[in-house]
Amino acid sequence: MSIVNMNAVSKKFGSFVALNNIDLQLNKGEVFGFIGPNGAGKSTTIRILLGILQPTSGHAAIFGKDVWKEAVAIHEKVAYVPGDVNLWGNLTGGEVIDIFLGLKGKIDKRKRDMFIDRFQLDIKKKCGSYSKGNRQKIALIAAFASNADLYILDEPTSGLDPLMEQVFQQCVEEVKNAGKTVLLSSHILSEVEKLCDRVGIIRKGEIIETGSIDELRHLTRMNLVIATTSPILDLEKWEGVHDVQQSEESYRFQVDADKLTEIMKKLSSYGIERLESKPPTLEDLFMRHYQE
Structure with missing residues (x-):
């Protein structure tokens, strides 16, 4: 069963072609690695899937719903973690996590507290005092503690230490085993190689290779x-x-x-x-x- 479908999607900014006729499909219960250097088109693809950018041509859908026209309904079951998390500096980590989880509906406090403990975050500190790694932890806790069916993770371990990277990898394995779908955009190739069922390589706005790790080898x-x-x-x-x-x-x-x-x-x-x-x-x- 397909969770994400992008068919012949292109995106232009004036004369600049950011995406050129890309096709992308993610199936239920798989972890899909999306790799490419800065400027290759990864973030543009993710913004289209999140309903932030409208494609110039082509069609993109999540859960069978149009990502541009039905973004609000889609977001109820999508968890997104960016590579650089900006937070409200005057709020504590715990308050921000509850705001994010509250947007998804009822908060599962047991699940929230479990992930706070696993990521070893001091939630009483104000967000303005957090390091990049701790800001990243807040987004990851809010994502994994939600009841999402699709996780869109854009450089999610940026700023995390090796121990926390390991915790993150365990969390991805758990959501996959629960039948959830993960789109993982990462520069850490060993992470992609370890976690992903399939990989897509994007270059200059075009997906040049897609397949399982073994197929690409x-x-x-x-x-x-x-x-x-x-x-x-x-x-x-x-x-x-x-x-x-x-x-x-x-x-x-x-x-x-x-x-x-x-x-x-x-x-x-x-x-x-x-x-x-x-x-x-x-x-x-x-x-x-x-x-x-």
């Missing part, structure tokens, strides 16, 4: 370290071999996945003494797409 290169009894004089010229680094003891390089079998056969003729292989990471894929 087919497009990336294996990392190899090899020591041989005979020197390999022309390794950098082999088809499918990239970024060769040679030391006295070994060769370190990348191999296109579709050339791996062929290259391993050639390497065996040089007498393999030691071989290390590492599967490609999302970061490898990301960098490959963004290298000009």
